[in-house]
Amino acid sequence: MPDKPRRPPRSQSLDYRPAPGSIPTKPGVYRFRDARGRVIYVGKAKNLRSRLSSYFQDIGGLHQRTATMVTSAASVDWTVVATEVEALQLEYSWIKEFDPRFNVKYRDDKSYPWLAVTVGEEFPRVMVGRGAKRKGVRYFGPYSHAWAIRETMDLLLRVFPMRSCSNGVFKRSGQIGRPCLLGYIGKCAAPCVGNVSAEEHRAIVDDFCDFMAGNTRPFTKRIEREMYAASDAEDFERAARLRDDLGALHKALEKQTVVLTDGTDADVIALAEDPLEVAVQIFYVRGGRIRGQRAWVADRVDDGETPDLVEGFLLQLYGGESTDSIPREVLVPALPPETATLEQLLSDLRGSRVSIRVPQRGDKRTLQETVAQNAKQALALHKTKRASDLTTRNRALEEIQEALGLDEVPLRIECYDISNLQGTEVVASMVVFEDGLARKSEYRRFVIKGVDGQNDVASMDEVITRRFRRLLDEQARSEEVVTDSGPMLVDPETGRPRKFAYAPGLVVVDGGPPQVAAAQRALDALGIDDIPVAGLAKRLEEVWRPGEEDPVIMPRTSEGLYLLQRVRDEAHRFAITHHRSRRSKSMVESLLDDVPGLGEVRRKTLLKHFGSLKKLREASVDELALVPGIGARTATAIKDAVEEQQRAKVARGHTGAVNTATGELIEED
Numbered sequence: 001m002p003d004k005p006r007r008p009p010r011s012q013s014l015d016y017r018p019a020p021g022s023i024p025t026k027p028g029v030y031r032f033r034d035a036r037g038r039v040i041y042v043g044k045a046k047n048l049r050s051r052l053s054s055y056f057q058d059i060g061g062l063h064q065r066t067a068t069m070v071t072s073a074a075s076v077d078w079t080v081v082a083t084e085v086e087a088l089q090l091e092y093s094w095i096k097e098f099d100p101r102f103n104v105k106y107r108d109d110k111s112y113p114w115l116a117v118t119v120g121e122e123f124p125r126v127m128v129g130r131g132a133k134r135k136g137v138r139y140f141g142p143y144s145h146a147w148a149i150r151e152t153m154d155l156l157l158r159v160f161p162m163r164s165c166s167n168g169v170f171k172r173s174g175q176i177g178r179p180c181l182l183g184y185i186g187k188c189a190a191p192c193v194g195n196v197s198a199e200e201h202r203a204i205v206d207d208f209c210d211f212m213a214g215n216t217r218p219f220t221k222r223i224e225r226e227m228y229a230a231s232d233a234e235d236f237e238r239a240a241r242l243r244d245d246l247g248a249l250h251k252a253l254e255k256q257t258v259v260l261t262d263g264t265d266a267d268v269i270a271l272a273e274d275p276l277e278v279a280v281q282i283f284y285v286r287g288g289r290i291r292g293q294r295a296w297v298a299d300r301v302d303d304g305e306t307p308d309l310v311e312g313f314l315l316q317l318y319g320g321e322s323t324d325s326i327p328r329e330v331l332v333p334a335l336p337p338e339t340a341t342l343e344q345l346l347s348d349l350r351g352s353r354v355s356i357r358v359p360q361r362g363d364k365r366t367l368q369e370t371v372a373q374n375a376k377q378a379l380a381l382h383k384t385k386r387a388s389d390l391t392t393r394n395r396a397l398e399e400i401q402e403a404l405g406l407d408e409v410p411l412r413i414e415c416y417d418i419s420n421l422q423g424t425e426v427v428a429s430m431v432v433f434e435d436g437l438a439r440k441s442e443y444r445r446f447v448i449k450g451v452d453g454q455n456d457v458a459s460m461d462e463v464i465t466r467r468f469r470r471l472l473d474e475q476a477r478s479e480e481v482v483t484d485s486g487p488m489l490v491d492p493e494t495g496r497p498r499k500f501a502y503a504p505g506l507v508v509v510d511g512g513p514p515q516v517a518a519a520q521r522a523l524d525a526l527g528i529d530d531i532p533v534a535g536l537a538k539r540l541e542e543v544w545r546p547g548e549e550d551p552v553i554m555p556r557t558s559e560g561l562y563l564l565q566r567v568r569d570e571a572h573r574f575a576i577t578h579h580r581s582r583r584s585k586s587m588v589e590s591l592l593d594d595v596p597g598l599g600e601v602r603r604k605t606l607l608k609h610f611g612s613l614k615k616l617r618e619a620s621v622d623e624l625a626l627v628p629g630i631g632a633r634t635a636t637a638i639k640d641a642v643e644e645q646q647r648a649k650v651a652r653g654h655t656g657a658v659n660t661a662t663g664e665l666i667e668e669d
Contacts, residue, residue, distance in 0.1 A: 001515065008459075010293075014059075014070060014071070015055055016073065016074055016075045016076060018052070018076065021077070021559050021657065022027065023048050023049040023052050024048050024049065024078075024080055024161065025047050025048065025049045025050070026045050026046045026047075026048060026080045026086045027045065027047070027048070027080070027081055027082075027083065027084050027086075027125075028044070028045060028078050028079050028080040028081050028087060029043070029044045029045075029078065029079050029081065029087055029090045029091050030043055030045065030048060030051070030052060030077065030078040030079075030085075030471075031074040031076065031077055031078070031094065031098070031100075032045075032069060032070070032075075032076050032100075032102075033074060033075045033076070033077070033314050034072055034074055035074040036071060037075075037597060038071060038098075038100055039094070039098035039099050039100050040069060040073060040102050040274060041069050041073070041102040042091055042094045042095050042098065042100050042103055043091065043101060043210050044084075044087040044090070044091040044277060044433075045087070046084055046087075046338070048078050048080070048158045052076065052078070055070050055076075055219050056070075059071065067103070067298075068102075069102040069361065072155070073100075075371070077445055078288065080366075081565075084338055084341040085344055085345050085348070087343055088315060088338075088341065088345050089341055089345065090341065091315065092315050092316070095316070097329065101439075103310070104278070104298045104313075105297065107163050110133070113128055113129070113130050114128070114129050114130070114139045114140065114149075115127075115128060115139070115140040115149045115152075115153065115169060116128070116129045116137050116139050116210065117138045117139075117140075117205060117208070117209055117504070118135065118136065118137050118139070118210070119136065119137065119138045119141070119205065120135070120137065121136070121202055123163050123170070123191045123192075123198060123200055124162065124163065124201075124202070124205045125162075125163045125164060125165070125170075125203075126151055126153060126157075126163070126164050126208065127164065127165075128149045128153070138209060139328040139648045140286070140291075140541075141211045150296070152464055154187075155248045156211070156248070157182070157187040157188070157218070158186065158187060158245055158248045159223070159248055159597075160204050160205075160207055160208035160211065161182075161186060161187055161204060162188070162189065162201065162204045162205050162208055163188055163189075163191060163192070163532050164182065164187075164188065165180055165182070165188070165192075168623070168626060170192050170205075171626065172622060172623065172626070173190075174192045174193040174195060175192060176328070176622070177193055177194065179192060179195070180192075182371075183195070184365060189201055189204060192640045194420060206236045211522045218412055220246065223242055223245055224245045224246060224488020225244055226237050226242050226479075227242035227246065228352075230242060234424075236503075244623060248543070262544045263287065264285060264288055264328075264329060264364075265287065265329065266327050266328070266329040266330065266331055266364075266366055267282055267283070267284055267329075267330050267331070268282065268285060268331045268364070268368050269281070269282050269287070269310070269313070269314075269330065269331065269332050269371070269372050269611070270282075270333050270368055270371040270372035270374070271306060271309060271310070271313075271333055271366050271372075271375060272372065272375035272376040272378070272379040273306065273309070273379075274379070275300065275385075276380070277297055277299055277379065278297070278298055278309055278379075278384070279295065279296070279375045279376075279378045279379035279382065280296045280297075280298075280313055280375065281295045281371050281372070281374045281375035281378060282294050282317075282371070283367065283371050285327075285367075289419070293374075294376070295375070295378045297378065297379060297382040297464060302534055304334050305334075306333060306334040307335060307336050307337050308337065310333065310334055310335070310336045311336030311337060311338065312657060313331065314332075314336065314342060314346075315342070318346055318349065319545070324353060325477050325538040326346055326350040327354070328350055328352070328353070328354060328355065329354075329355050329357070330346075330354065330355070330357075331358070331359050331364055331367075331368055332356060332357070332358060333355065333358065333368065333372065334358065334588040335356065335357070335358060336356070339356055339582075342356060343356050345357065360504075368481060373552070382436075392507050392559055393435065393436030393437070393563075394436075395559045395560075396412070396436055396558075396559035396560045396562065396563040397409045397435075397436055397560070397563070398562065399554070399559055399560030399561075400506070400563065401561040402560075403543065403552050403554050403560060404506070404532060404534055404543070404545065404552065406505070406506065406532055407504060410501065410504070410505035410506035410532075411434060411435055411507070412432065412433070412434050412503075412504045412505050412506075413432070413433045413434075413504060413505065413506045413508060413567055414430055414432050414467075414504040414506070414507055414508070415431050415433075415507075415508040415510065415568055415570070415571040416428060416429065416430055416464065416507070416508070416509050416510065416519070416566040416571060417455045417464055417507070417510040417568070417571040417572050417574070417575040418448070418459045418463070418510070418575065419431050419575040419576055420448075420456075420459070420573075424461055426448035426451060426574060427445065427446065427447055427448060428446040428448060428459060428460075428463040429443070429444075429445055429572075429574040429575035430444040430446070430463070430467060430571070431443050431567065431568075431570045431571045431574055432504075433563075433567050433570075436563055438570060443574060444467070445574070446460055446462075446463045446466065446467075449462075456511065456514075456515060457514045457515060457517075458516045458518070458658070460509060460511070460515045460518040461519070461521060461522045462522075464507070464509075464518070464519045464522035464523065465525070467524070468523060468526050468528055469526060470500065470538070472526060472528075474501040475501065482612070495536075502532060504531060504532075504646065505532075505533070506531075506532050506534065507519060507523075507531055507533045507534070508533075508534050508535065508536060508567055508568065509511045509533070509534075509536075509569075510535070510536065510568050510571055510572060511535050511536075511537060512535055512537040512544055513544050514534055514535065514546070515535050516535035516544045517546060517547075519533045519535075519546075520533050520546035520547070533545070533546055534552075534564075536564050536565070536568045538568075539550070541556075541561065541565065542637045543561070543564065549639075553585070582655045593668045601629070602629050602630065602634075605627060605629055605630075606624075606627060606630065606638070607630060609627045616638075616642065616650075617642050619639075621635045621636055621638075621639050622635075624638055624639060639642065
């Protein structure tokens, strides 16, 4: 089990406590900052004085996480607003902007997938999409997973063979007079080649939309009647096809269980709590059917009760969503403290009335009990995994500290890797792990400028120099605002951390003694002597320290070695991804340089349209001619240039390039 957080000593004083009477009694939003000025907690209050005063009582009387937050802070400020609705909106925007580590975070940043039908087009198309909604498109959902929508759509296209192809494929099929594969296998009526008229295709689309909207019984009954009629007429082939269509409809309906017979649109939310964590489960019900399900587990950071947790979750769930994602009804296990205020905010976002309530009886009460059971199971499963994860990460960091002889546990580890192709397009990556977890918002890419040819040692020297010179510059700039604990490393106007402003507890480089020595020389040249450096060589997984003849050998089963490998592999992946992106673009541009009539603007248009040399090489002359500004003659010249390059590569005996740093064959993107 993970170690319990220690309660701060009762005698610890909070010197930054605002003077009595200086805090206003109006509604507002407050921010706690650490000694470096970074925002660590954001909260809102109907009465700022009453709420903030609760933080400055005897430390021993606070919840453990609240006490940790208060003692980690060095200052607090606030902003007064006119209404409680404005306080809710400002709290959400600040949480999104500052990403405070003591605020509960339930969700990721992915938008929900929808099933969309472009009813505004002459030949409507069905597709899966995310993000904001557009005019002329009818949406069904949201769903929890895009694969679930595609699976349902694949089943229904058998019964409702409407168009699902892109505009480019639709236009090309019309030009060549042949439908795509879906047209041949009966999953598209092929309006592109005139197999059905626009009116007939529109009728298929209308039936599909009616079925997705919940009007399913007429379609199943109709297909049953047609199946029996075909059987009586001894048209057994048609009867068998209708039988399969009916099976597809029933299978699709099984994926969308009817739970509310009144056709309600609602989000049903339940929580499972313990003193350390809270699990949230949500079912999306649209038209009385379950369209999707999602779950989150988060650490509790204060002693708030269930109503407070519900309010925080609803604010994060709907604050950044498209207004169409907000249903008419939200069913919760407990009403939030400011129910009326939250209902007003959601109603304003949606443009119509939104109700938040606790179901008391009937189908809705039964459904919420089901959701609550799912939340309890999710929390139990998470706790089983989480205990192992926390213990393992702590042990890994302690093993690294012991093996490398560090003064402190390296809570922030930065790793650097160099990637090049025979000395060209040299790039570097910097990845950051904090507390043993990837901090992707801190990742950085570098394009090596001052090194000619393949020289990983010089490249490593350059990237380390650039990164830590920036650190010194940011720290020097931060000297203008100095606190008792040192310079403020955040922008005083925005509150955001300055780029490269935080020093790592350990620098890891991908390589052996030469790369480690280069990194250490770069730090020494900048006068930095308090940041340890280590390297991890790929072949034998040896850990090297600067100036030492022998490597540090960590056991193969060591959690510390495993963490270093993860950090190194992530840096390598990040560098390779950047390198391939740059190489693909440069190869496309160089390939097209000699094509007559193809200027810089058209080259960029082609690059944007196809994205990579591989896709450009696979494109036909007709597909090239569809790109805006590219006619038939230019398309033919481009195709000739691509084929000539391919023939030259075949003559040389390979179709890719060799990465001289790893010896691997890199296929062209």
